[in-house]
Structure formats: structure tokens, C-alpha cells
Amino acid sequence: MKTQIIDIKLRLVDLLKEVIKYQCFPIIFPLYYYFNHKDYSWLKEKNRQARINQGVNNKKIMVIDDRIPYPENGSGYPRTQQILKGLSSLDFKISYYAFIPFVNKDKVERHFNSNIEFITSPLIAKKGALRAIRENLSTIDILLISRPITLKRLYRHLPEFKRQNPNIKIFYDSEAINALRLKGSSQRVNRYLTKELHMASFADKTIAISLRERKVFEQLLQLERLEVLGHQTQEVNISNPIEERSGLLFMGPLYRKSTENSQAFLFFLERIWPYILKNSVTTTFTHIGRNHLIKSHKNLKPNIKLVGEVKDISIYLNKSRVFVAPTLSSSGIPLKLIESGAHGLPSVCSTILANQLGWETEVHALVADDPEEFANQCIRLLTDDELWHKISKNVLQKVKSEYSKLHFTNQLKAIFEPS
Incomplete structure (x- = not known):
């Protein structure tokens, strides 16, 4: 009997952990706390x-x-x-x-x-x-x-x-x-x-x-x-030269479809990524962060990597070529763009995010809202080394002066x- 009670408690704890993981209403906390x-x-x-x-x-x-x-x-x-x-x-x-x-x-x-x-x-x-x-x-x-x-x-x-x-x-x-x-x-x-x-x-x-x-x-x-x-932002070591960088990076947790990050991720995946592939550009698209949105990798388009939660985002910011942030509705300030800028990683972002940060297009980032135009801006940073270095230098100086x-x-x- 005692063994059965212990087993029930353990099962409840495991169940509640799963509920918590998927953002359940906090009324379950008293039960979790007790068990x-x-x-x-x-x-x-x-x-x-x-x-x-x-x-x-x-x-x-x-x-x-x-x-x-x-x-x-x-x-x-x-x-x-x-x-x-x-x-x-x-x-x-x-x-x-x-x-x-x-x-x-x-x-x-x-x-x-x-x-x-x-x-x-x-x-x-x-x-x-x-x-x-x-x-x-x-x-x-x-x-x-x-x-x-x-x-x-x-x-x-x-x-x-x-x-x-x-x-x-x-x-x-x-x-x-x-x-x-x-x-x-x-x-x-x-x-x-x-x-x-x-x-x-x-x-x-x-x-x-x-x-x-x-x-x-x-x-x-x-x-x-x-x-x-x-x-x-913290002082970071920007270690990798452009020759050792590759791919597009998206960062942030993916919860339910209605959240800003999930909407931006799906917008890129469904509307922007096909244009990049259509232009015969060989690259990868990597997501880092919690992922409660996409359970199966089977139906993903080619060269897409869902890494999950990582302890050190600098590893990915230092080895990626372009950061993407196609968010179309937002408030506050886009912290992930500031973090990418602190690593000297050029980005393509939406107009609303550029305006929130006071970033100028072609100076601190490349800016686009239309899917095809967003894809073209990504391709420019993937293929134009001179443009990449210019944006990298400018955004790094901007972030250091305003977010030190x-x-x-x-x-x-x-x-x-x-x-």
C-alpha cells in the first residue's frame, strides 16, 4: 500500500511537471508544491x-x-x-x-x-x-x-x-x-x-x-x-571571422501559435524560407530556444535545424552569418536583436523592430516586411562580404554605446x- 502511494505521488509530480512545461494555469502549483x-x-x-x-x-x-x-x-x-x-x-x-x-x-x-x-x-x-x-x-x-x-x-x-x-x-x-x-x-x-x-x-x-x-x-x-x-549587454568575445560563419539564426521560445515569436517563426518558415531556397542559395535556418510549437521534425523543409534550449547562446551567435527577426507586431524592445548586435552579428528585421530600437536600414540592419523582400535582404547578407562587415561594425558600435x-x-x- 505504501509503495502504491509513493508511486501515485511520483506519477502526479511527473504529470504536473509536464503541465507546467506547457504553460498551464498556475492553479496547479499548490498540488505541485505539496507533492x-x-x-x-x-x-x-x-x-x-x-x-x-x-x-x-x-x-x-x-x-x-x-x-x-x-x-x-x-x-x-x-x-x-x-x-x-x-x-x-x-x-x-x-x-x-x-x-x-x-x-x-x-x-x-x-x-x-x-x-x-x-x-x-x-x-x-x-x-x-x-x-x-x-x-x-x-x-x-x-x-x-x-x-x-x-x-x-x-x-x-x-x-x-x-x-x-x-x-x-x-x-x-x-x-x-x-x-x-x-x-x-x-x-x-x-x-x-x-x-x-x-x-x-x-x-x-x-x-x-x-x-x-x-x-x-x-x-x-x-x-x-x-x-x-x-x-x-555583456562584453562578448567575437571570435569567428566571416569565413567561418554560415546560415540564418532565429532565437526565442516558441509557445502557442498566437505568441509573437511563434508567429514570426512560422511567417519565416512558410513565407520567407521558400523564396531563399528558390534563389538557389545553399544555407541553413537554425532555431535556438524552447520549442513547444513543432513536435515533429519529419515535415520540416530542407536544412532547418531546431536545436532547442541552450546554455550559451554566444556559440550560435558567433558562428551564424545572419540573424533574422521578422516580427510584425511587438511592444517593448527586441532584446534578441540587441544581443545579436552585441556579438556583431548583422540582422534582417521588420520595420517595427527597427523603429523600436532606432536602427537605420542599410546602417544598423537590413529592414523588410514583405516576404520576398525579406528573403532578398537575407541573401544580400549571405553573399555580400563588404555589406556584412559594414553592418556588423555599425551595429556593434550602436549597441555598445546604448546598452553597455x-x-x-x-x-x-x-x-x-x-x-
Whole structure:
């Protein structure tokens, strides 16, 4: 009987892991936590050490987000990870709670500083967040709420937090304005835009991801404190010369078909790739990142490689010839283009992405929206060495000047340590 119970528990854990893998609603977390709580025993010791490493005289920032920002998740999470690392390096006490708090030991140790505390709860997402905030409210100096979906869940509780701790500062990092992704009439977009941005009016400070999105906030709201915080790139070793590079690279997680990455990937695969093959160009198309979209490789067109999740994206950025980003609807800033630029890898991207970054066509990237034109631009970078070197040099200089670690750290200091 005891063996059967253990077997049932193990089966449930395996089942729930699969459900989690495919982005299921977080109501299953209490069950997962109950059956698999031993997986989190290491976290108690990790958090104890984190609190010791934090010291006693630093301001405490509690960050509430949708999920733990592992960089491989894409969708703006690499930037959130950089914010956490940057703030902890500035000697703030950082406590982090995610609505979907699945803490992976290897990833936490690999991606985050040791002085960051990760709070988990067996309660369902919002209830767990409220309990975590209320238990720590008297010691919190800054409550940093990340993403529109998180603010929406907590918005009506913000006055309560202010009443219980009048000294607390509430910061809202919008990450990206979701309403800008909507399609339809301008009236519909503006209605959702006004509703989304209005929630930011209660924050003591609002953080936009780009100057473009800051202007959107300014047009609709009269906010006293509106800041911009972009993305940070690391200094990388650009090792491979052009002679040792080949193929086209697409990067980012592929979830359901309706997501931006999946739509862009399928658009390239179905509308652009055939034009490249038609022009008798011998090359490969490689995807790196999570893949929940394409289960079978049997029906893929020739020379397509689905690598999956990788620990070091630099290997692929350094050996590819062209980066492709045919995204046709987006908000925020395209972090993957910044990463490719930091590696000196020229890209072909859509107009909307070039505009978000302020990149000029034929200078920092080649830009196209039409499938045939996009294919032609890819072929140009695959075959024209002089053009490749020009774009590579320009985009590398652009990224270094706007997304360096020093620039990002100075932005963090200006926002969280105002003089």
C-alpha cells in the first residue's frame, strides 16, 4: 500500500511537471508544491545565506513578477534578470516573488547573484503574492511591480499597502505596453491603452522600457516620475571571422501559435524560407530556444535545424552569418536583436523592430516586411562580404554605446538611488 502511494505521488509530480512545461494555469502549483516540496528544501538554506550576504544597512526592494526571469524564457525576462542582478550588485536587499514560482536550483545558481532571496508560497498566485507582501510590508522600502499583468492583479490592494506602511515607495516597471500589440481599430487600441496605463497612476515612479513607450505614457498620463530603463549587454568575445560563419539564426521560445515569436517563426518558415531556397542559395535556418510549437521534425523543409534550449547562446551567435527577426507586431524592445548586435552579428528585421530600437536600414540592419523582400535582404547578407562587415561594425558600435553595463548601471542608480 505504501509503495502504491509513493508511486501515485511520483506519477502526479511527473504529470504536473509536464503541465507546467506547457504553460498551464498556475492553479496547479499548490498540488505541485505539496507533492514535490522536497525539491524546495535547498531554497531555505539558499535564502538564509542570501539574507546574510545582504547585510543589515541596505534598503529592501521586494520585486513581484509573473514568473522567475530565467533569460531563456525570452519575452522581456532577460531584462528583468539584469535588473535583479544590477540592484543586488548595488547592495540593495532583494526579495523576489513570482506568481508562477517554480524555482530551478541550477538556473537560480547560474543566473542570479547569491544575495537575492526567492520567496515561494503554497498559495495560489495572487493569494501567495499578497501574503508575501503583507508578511514583509513593514520592512519594505520599495515595492517593485513588474509587468502589466502583475499590476492588474495587485492594483486594488496598493492603497492598503500605503496605509499600512506610509513610507513605502511603489515602483511600476511596465516592461512593455501590452496594448500596443493589439490589432484592430484605433478606438479599440486606445481604449485598452488607456485602461492599461491608468493603473500606473498610483505608482510613485513608473519605468518605461524605451523612449518610444515613455512618449506613449506622456501622451495619456500626467505622471510626475517617469523613467526609462532599457537593456544591458555583456562584453562578448567575437571570435569567428566571416569565413567561418554560415546560415540564418532565429532565437526565442516558441509557445502557442498566437505568441509573437511563434508567429514570426512560422511567417519565416512558410513565407520567407521558400523564396531563399528558390534563389538557389545553399544555407541553413537554425532555431535556438524552447520549442513547444513543432513536435515533429519529419515535415520540416530542407536544412532547418531546431536545436532547442541552450546554455550559451554566444556559440550560435558567433558562428551564424545572419540573424533574422521578422516580427510584425511587438511592444517593448527586441532584446534578441540587441544581443545579436552585441556579438556583431548583422540582422534582417521588420520595420517595427527597427523603429523600436532606432536602427537605420542599410546602417544598423537590413529592414523588410514583405516576404520576398525579406528573403532578398537575407541573401544580400549571405553573399555580400563588404555589406556584412559594414553592418556588423555599425551595429556593434550602436549597441555598445546604448546598452553597455555602465550605461545600464547608471540608469539603475538614477532610478533607485536618486540624489
